[in-house]
Amino acid sequence: MSSHYEAPIRKPLIIGDKNYHDVTVDVARPVEGRANRQWWIAFSIALAAFLWGVGCVAYTVGTGIGTWGSNKTVGWAWDITNFVWWVGIGHAGTLISAVLLLFRQKWRMAINRSAEAMTIFSVIQAAMFPVFHMGRPWLAYWVMPIPNQFGSLWVNFNSPLLWDVFAISTYLSVSLVFWWTGLLPDFAMLRDRAITPFTKRVYSILSFGWSGRAKDWQRFEEVSLVLAGLATPLVLSVHTIVSFDFATSVIPGWHTTILPPYFVAGAIFSGFAMVNTLLIIMRKVSHLEAYITVQHIELMNIIIMITGSIVGCAYITELFIAWYSGVEYEQYAFLNRATGPYWWSYLLMMTCNVVSPQVMWVKKIRTSIMASFIISIVVNIGMWFERFVIIVTSLHRDYLPSSWTMFQPTFVDAGFFIGTIGFFFVLFLLYSRSFPVIAQAEVKSIMKTSSENYKKKREQEHGNDNHSHSEHNH
Amino acid sequence: MYTFSSRLKTFSFVLIALGILGIGYSFLTAPKTVEDVEKILAAENAHGGHGAAHHDAGNAHGEDAHGHHAVSHDEAAASHANHGNDAHAEADHHAGADDAHAAHDEHQEHLEHVLHQLQNKPWSALYIAALFFMLISLGALTFYAIQNAAQAGWSPVLFRVMESISSYLVPGAIIVFILLVLGVLDMHHIFIWMDEDVVAHDHLIQAKSGYLNGPFFLIRAAIFMGGWIWYRQYSRKNSLLQDDANDNTHYKKNFKASATFLVFFIISESIMSWDWIMSVDPHWYSTLFGWYVFASFFVSGITAIALITVYLKGKGYLEYVNTSHIHDLAKFMFGISIFWTYLWFSQFMLMWYADIPEEVVYFKTRIEDYNLPFFGMLAMNFLFPVLILINTDFKRLSWIIVMAGIVILCGHYIDFFNMIMPATVGDRWFIGAGEIGSVLLFLGLFIFVVFTTLTKAPLLAKRNPLIEESKHFHY
Numbered sequence: 001m002s003s004h005y006e007a008p009i010r011k012p013l014i015i016g017d018k019n020y021h022d023v024t025v026d027v028a029r030p031v032e033g034r035a036n037r038q039w040w041i042a043f044s045i046a047l048a049a050f051l052w053g054v055g056c057v058a059y060t061v062g063t064g065i066g067t068w069g070s071n072k073t074v075g076w077a078w079d080i081t082n083f084v085w086w087v088g089i090g091h092a093g094t095l096i097s098a099v100l101l102l103f104r105q106k107w108r109m110a111i112n113r114s115a116e117a118m119t120i121f122s123v124i125q126a127a128m129f130p131v132f133h134m135g136r137p138w139l140a141y142w143v144m145p146i147p148n149q150f151g152s153l154w155v156n157f158n159s160p161l162l163w164d165v166f167a168i169s170t171y172l173s174v175s176l177v178f179w180w181t182g183l184l185p186d187f188a189m190l191r192d193r194a195i196t197p198f199t200k201r202v203y204s205i206l207s208f209g210w211s212g213r214a215k216d217w218q219r220f221e222e223v224s225l226v227l228a229g230l231a232t233p234l235v236l237s238v239h240t241i242v243s244f245d246f247a248t249s250v251i252p253g254w255h256t257t258i259l260p261p262y263f264v265a266g267a268i269f270s271g272f273a274m275v276n277t278l279l280i281i282m283r284k285v286s287h288l289e290a291y292i293t294v295q296h297i298e299l300m301n302i303i304i305m306i307t308g309s310i311v312g313c314a315y316i317t318e319l320f321i322a323w324y325s326g327v328e329y330e331q332y333a334f335l336n337r338a339t340g341p342y343w344w345s346y347l348l349m350m351t352c353n354v355v356s357p358q359v360m361w362v363k364k365i366r367t368s369i370m371a372s373f374i375i376s377i378v379v380n381i382g383m384w385f386e387r388f389v390i391i392v393t394s395l396h397r398d399y400l401p402s403s404w405t406m407f408q409p410t411f412v413d414a415g416f417f418i419g420t421i422g423f424f425f426v427l428f429l430l431y432s433r434s435f436p437v438i439a440q441a442e443v444k445s446i447m448k449t450s451s452e453n454y455k456k457k458r459e460q461e462h463g464n465d466n467h468s469h470s471e472h473n474h
Numbered sequence: 475m476y477t478f479s480s481r482l483k484t485f486s487f488v489l490i491a492l493g494i495l496g497i498g499y500s501f502l503t504a505p506k507t508v509e510d511v512e513k514i515l516a517a518e519n520a521h522g523g524h525g526a527a528h529h530d531a532g533n534a535h536g537e538d539a540h541g542h543h544a545v546s547h548d549e550a551a552a553s554h555a556n557h558g559n560d561a562h563a564e565a566d567h568h569a570g571a572d573d574a575h576a577a578h579d580e581h582q583e584h585l586e587h588v589l590h591q592l593q594n595k596p597w598s599a600l601y602i603a604a605l606f607f608m609l610i611s612l613g614a615l616t617f618y619a620i621q622n623a624a625q626a627g628w629s630p631v632l633f634r635v636m637e638s639i640s641s642y643l644v645p646g647a648i649i650v651f652i653l654l655v656l657g658v659l660d661m662h663h664i665f666i667w668m669d670e671d672v673v674a675h676d677h678l679i680q681a682k683s684g685y686l687n688g689p690f691f692l693i694r695a696a697i698f699m700g701g702w703i704w705y706r707q708y709s710r711k712n713s714l715l716q717d718d719a720n721d722n723t724h725y726k727k728n729f730k731a732s733a734t735f736l737v738f739f740i741i742s743e744s745i746m747s748w749d750w751i752m753s754v755d756p757h758w759y760s761t762l763f764g765w766y767v768f769a770s771f772f773v774s775g776i777t778a779i780a781l782i783t784v785y786l787k788g789k790g791y792l793e794y795v796n797t798s799h800i801h802d803l804a805k806f807m808f809g810i811s812i813f814w815t816y817l818w819f820s821q822f823m824l825m826w827y828a829d830i831p832e833e834v835v836y837f838k839t840r841i842e843d844y845n846l847p848f849f850g851m852l853a854m855n856f857l858f859p860v861l862i863l864i865n866t867d868f869k870r871l872s873w874i875i876v877m878a879g880i881v882i883l884c885g886h887y888i889d890f891f892n893m894i895m896p897a898t899v900g901d902r903w904f905i906g907a908g909e910i911g912s913v914l915l916f917l918g919l920f921i922f923v924v925f926t927t928l929t930k931a932p933l934l935a936k937r938n939p940l941i942e943e944s945k946h947f948h949y
Contacts, residue, residue, distance in 0.1 A: 005946040007627060009722065009939045104628075104949075236816060248827045255828050258761035260820040313740050314761075321761045324685065324748070326678045327832070 006449045008459075013107055014451035016290045020444055023291075027186070027440040028193055030286040035433055038285065046425035053419005056412045057132055065135050067412040074395045074407040079129040081387040082417050084242055085270070086126035087168065088263075088383060091235060092271025093119025094175055097182070098231035101224065106450055107299055109442040110291045113186075114282065115275045116179040117435070121427040122274070123172045125420040130164075132416070160244035167241040171234050178227045181220065184210045186436035239267040246390065252333035253394035256321075262314035266383060269307035269353070273379035276300050280373045282432060291438050294367050301366040304379060308357030311386075315354060337393045341406060345385045346393070352382020476791055476928045482921065489918025496911015500596040503907075508582070511589045590663065591899045596908040597662035598898040601653050603912035605750065606774075606890050607920050608646030609767075610883075613775020615640035615706055616739060617806075622709070622732035627943035628802055631794045633935045634928070635783050637713060639775070640706045641927035642920050647699040649916075654695050654750070658688035664898050667756040679756050686753055694749060698742040705735040717937050725939055743768050751890075754897040758836045760825070766817040767893075773810035773855075774886045777879045780807060782924065784872045791933055794945045797870040804869035807882060808859060815856040840892055843901040847888045854885030887913065 018026075035043075060067050070077050093115040100108035131137050142152040143165045155162050187207035194200040210216060243263035246254035276297060283292040322334040337346050356378045360366040365375075392407050431437070448454050505511050618636040621629045657665050666672050667679045667686045679686065709728050716724040744764030752763050760766075780803040786792050787800075825833045840848045859878050868874045895903045935941060 005943055007940045007943045233812070240816075240820065244824075247824050250828050250830060255824070255830070256761045257763075257821045257824050258765070259824075261762070261765055261817065309737065309740065313744065317744055317761050317764065321759050324682060325759045326681045326757075 004449055006455075010450070011295050012450055012452035012455050013110065013293065013295065013446060014291060014443065014453070015293050017453050018290055018447075018451060019453065020447060023440050023444055023447070024189060024193070026288065026290070027436045027438045028190060030433060031190060031436065032193070036285075039429065039433065043426065043429045046422045046429060049418050049422025050426050051419075051422070052415050053417075053422055056415030056419060057128075060132055060412055060416070061137060065133065067410060069407055069409040069413050071405060071407070073398050073403045073405045074392055076395065077388075077392050077407045078409050078413040078417070079133045080245075081384065081391055082420065083126050083129040084263075084387045084391075085384050086122045086129075086420065087242055088239060088267035088270045088387075089274045089380075090119040090122040090126065090171075090175075090271060091239060091264070091267035092275045093117070094171070094178075094231050094235045095268050095271065096275070097178060098228040099235060101228045102232060106446045107296055109439055109446060110288075110293075110296055111275060111279060111300075112442075113179075113182065113435070113439045114279060114432075114437050115271075116175060116182070117428065117431050117437075118274060118278060119175050119271075120172065120179060121424050121431075123168065123175070124427070125424050127168065127172075128420060129416075130161075160241060160248050163241045164245060167234075167238050171238045174227065174231050174234055178224075178231055181223055181227065182439055182442070183435065184208055185212065185216075185220065185441040186439060188212065189440060190436060235268075236264055239263040246394075251394050252327070252329045253337065253390065256318055258314050258317055262311060265307045265310040265314070266353075266386060269304060269311055269357075270380060270383035272300050272304050272307070273376040273383070276304070276372055276376035277380065278428065280369055280376070282437065286432065286437060288438060291443060294369065297369060297372050298366050301360045301372055301375070304375070305357045305360035305366075308353055308379070312354035315350070332397075333394060336397055337389055340393060340397070342389065342393045342396075345389050349382055349385040349389050352378050353386060356382065475931075476786070476925075476933055478925045478929050479789075482925060486918045486921040486925075489914045489921070491918075493911045493913070493915025493918060496907040497596065497600060497915060498911075500599065500906060500908025500911060504596055505589055505592050508585045508589055511585045511592065514592070515585070515588065587900075588902060591902040594663055594898040595902065595906075597653075598664055598894055599906075599908035599912045601650075601662075601664055602887070602890050602894050603909075603916045604646070604649045604653055606771075606887050607916040608643065608650050609771035609890075610774045610778050610920070611640050611642040611646055611924075612702060613771040613773070614779055615643060615702065615775070616736075616772060617776055617779065618709070619705070619732040619735050619739070622728050623736055625729070625940065627940050628799065628947045630935050630938045630941045630944040631792065631947075632779065632783060632799060632803075632944075633713060633938065634931060634933045635786065635792075636779055637710050637931075638924045638927040639778055639782065641710075642923045643706050644703055645919065645923055646916075647703060650750070651692075651695055651699060654692060658692060664754060664894070665756075666897070667753060676756075682756065686756060691749060694745060698746050701735075701738050701742060705731060705738075709735075713935055713938075714931055717932065717935065719937055722939050751893050754894055755836065757832065760821055760833070760836075762817060762821045766814075766821055769810060769814035769817050770886050770889050773807060773814055774883055776803065776806045776810060777882045779803060780875050781879045781883075784875050786928075786933070788872065794934065796948060798948050799944075800872070800875065801866075801869045804863055804875055804878075807875075807878065808863040808869070811855060811859040811863075811882065815852070815860075818852070818856075839896045844892055844896060844903065847892055851885050851888045851892060854881050855889065858885075 014023075068078065070079070093112075096108050096115040097112040100112075131140050134140055139152070143155065143162065144152075145155045145157075146152050148154055184207050187203050188210035191200055191203035191207050194203055240260040240263065243259040247256060247259040249255055279292050280297065283289050319334055319338075322330045325331070337343075356375055359371070359375065365371045396406060397404050505514060614636050618633065618640060620626075621633070621636075653662075656662055657668055660668065663669060667682070668688060673679045673683060708731055712724040712728045712731070716722075716728075719725075747764040747767035751767060752759065780800070783792065783795060783803065784800065787795055822837060825837060828834075858881050862874060862878050863869055891903075891909075938944075
């Protein structure tokens with residue numbers, strides 16, 4: 001695909017003295033070995049949070065939406081904030097696997113598998129909020145355009161909420177197919193290494209009979225490109241349509257044309273932060289430091305910094321245009337955001353999303369693993385508050401001052417949200433012990449060009465050559 | 475080294491000469507007085523030409539025009555027919571008091587209105603073309619900065635082409651700046667908010683005057699242009715010094731300068747688009763506008779890089795450029811065309827859906843009075859490039875790139891036309907000597923400056939640390 005020559009100034013993407021077999025062993029180790037104590041502790045905590053969430057959801061379904069903090073004025077708050085937050089996090093996976101593939105970024109190969117897993121797991125969390133907000137989730141299939149004879153009602157095609165259903169279900173399906181396609185050769189690797197008949201059976205089913213013949217690889221490469229081409233507009237479309245949920249309205253603070261691209265930038269921003277959070281832990285726990293290097297973390301930090309700056313630019317644009325518009329309702333909406341009763345959430349959003357990523361300009365900070373981890377958490381908090389600010393502050397001061405109110409989450413709201421975090425980590429922890437967490441087949445394809453081992457070998461071979469070449473230049 | 479062929483040089487001079495003639499003609503033939511306008515309107519009625527249906531309606535004509543202008547061109551209408559009198563005249567009219575007199579007033583106002591529109595027309599045509607060609611070179615400069623900041627390995631063999639395109643930024647920005655100064659000096663009326671009489675009767679513009687005022691407007695323009703030109707000159711200097719360097723110092727300097735430029739650019743570009751384009755409709759606003767304008771000139775800049783690369787390759791230069799490089803440029807043309815459409819759709823759809831009168835009037839005017847350029851632009855900027863460039867093999871064929879590139883450049887010129895003209899000339903638009911002349915003038919100047927710069931340095935940035943990757947680029 002890409003050129004086999006790499007400039008000497010490029011830093012290696014696989015560090016240490018690794019050969020092809022080492023990659024196989026390193027990637028298979030977490031799957032083939034036994035879970036350690038830390039894994040069980042983390043899993044138990046996640047499971048407990050998940051079960052607590054299940055309880056809260058059961059209570060919601062049994063009693064009704066009245067158990068939530070939403071009220072007549074603020075009819076949308078906690079649930080939609082969480083929905084948008086989770087969908088946004090999912091974006092990084094598709095961006096890494098599709099957009100970075102099209103841009104021939106080799107460093108994506110170490111992180112795409114986990115980022116895509118994160119996408120799928122977070123979209124599952126996201127989908128739960130609208131479903132349970134329906135009140136009668138057993139009628140959730142009514143959001144599908146099913147003929148009236150079936151008993152449901154025909155859907156409203158003019159509503160962005162319906163577009164959301166289509167966008168997110170398409171996104172989930174394409175992401176799943178993309179993820180699984182990439183997994184096939186790696187599952188086959190686990191299958192071929194399996195020692196018990198049971199694991200062999202499981203992984204041979206999962207690998208869809210991958211044979212490793214040239215034809216398989218040729219189809220694999222082609223389908224990856226096609227899926228990348230399909231998924232790239234999807235990255236833009238999903239959060240664009242999520243933003244339409246708000247921007248098509250006439251509510252000051254929601255109706256603004258910059259919302260689609262700014263939501264997409266924000267989604268990539270939060271998604272990369274979550275990838276950093278997960279991978280910084282995973283590379284340590286699963287001993288993958290040779291593949292997920294500091295350079296990978298640095299590059300993700302740079303993307304966080306860029307998208308954070310784009311988001312910041314959009315915040316300032318919104319503020320300025322609200323003043324420039326001369327529309328007092330628009331001006332009030334933004335004044336209220338910054339100085340009203342929810343000023344603290346606005347301040348959190350601004351500091352976490354705009355100010356904090358700017359520290360990444362310092363090389364020392366963006367290559368520090370601890371600092372990267374902290375910033376990634378800070379950004380995720382900030383992006384949660386961004387949605388909260390947009391949604392709640394625009395609603396809580398509505399057109400009738402007598403109905404002005406505040407939003408107060410209940411323990412059910414909190415439990416549901418914590419439950420989704422628990423569920424997400426349950427899925428991710430199970431994934432990290434049963435799936436090849438690094439796309440080892442792809443990593444092997446850049447071994448010769450980008451690993452420290454081969455770079456050194458090449459230098460030794462061509463060392464004299466290069467030297468005379470540079471002498472020749474002057 | 476590249477030599478500027480005398481044929482191409484002559485061609486650029488011919489374009490400049492023709493352009494000056496066209497522009498001169500358009501200024502000379504613009505109506506000077508109300509009587510001239512009356513003649514033009516009479517001729518239009520007699521021939522049943524442009525806008526005949528609109529003006530034929532006899533007495534209804536006054537009401538029609540005003541109803542129309544009050545909604546569609548309130549800014550343009552405000553330029554002379556101040557709103558107070560409008561309302562007064564119409565109230566009189568409807569009350570039935572002194573019908574003839576009111577009708578006469580309205581007719582007179584309408585004539586003045588058309589006079590101002592027609593006087594704006596050659597200036598607007600000049601401004602659109604000046605701005606468009608300057609932004610093409612700014613788009614190429616931004617692309618260059620992104621390549622540097624991203625340490626892209628495929629593109630260094632194209633760096634000298636990009637540097638030459640961005641050399642037009644210096645004369646281009648100076649010309650645009652002069653046009654902005656002339657606006658502040660009241661020489662033309664592209665920016666209606668610069669007219670004190672209008673501001674005196676317009677509460678909305680008054681509220682914005684802290685931002686929309688002559689001195690601050692020019693200070694911003696000077697800072698933005700100065701910043702862009704500084705980065706262009708600095709990065710070019712480093713790029714040339716790197717050719718004969720022993721280490722990567724100049725390359726590293728360019729890397730840092732490019733990252734800094736991009737930060738400056740993201741801020742200055744948005745504000746520039748509000749100032750120089752959005753403020754021609756001073757009542758209207760859109761938060762997306764800056765990024766929409768960016769997508770438009772960014773794809774134009776990339777297209778210019780592709781066209782000039784294909785031209786030089788055809789002449790036997792750029793020996794290391796292969797079809798893979800061309801393919802990548804075509805992919806960017808394809809991708810950014812879709813990105814532009816995405817932003818166009820986001821802005822249009824949200825305003826259309828919400829249907830807030832203050833906002834939707836912008837698109838209502840364009841669909842009613844600019845129907846062909848408005849929808850034609852979508853065909854040129856989206857349908858055509860997407861359908862033709864989606865094919866992998868086509869992205870490697872020179873004649874396809876040239877054809878798609880010309881359509882894209884024309885389409886984005888029309889995009890800028892649609893952004894400026896409705897506010898300045900209303901429904902009195904047509905593509906005449908002024909429009910064509912302005913495009914020819916700046917195209918000639920652009921070719922002359924860009925190809926002159928190409929002769930100044932070797933076409934290969936030979937000591938760029940990524941140049942070997944770029945030479946070997948093949949997939």
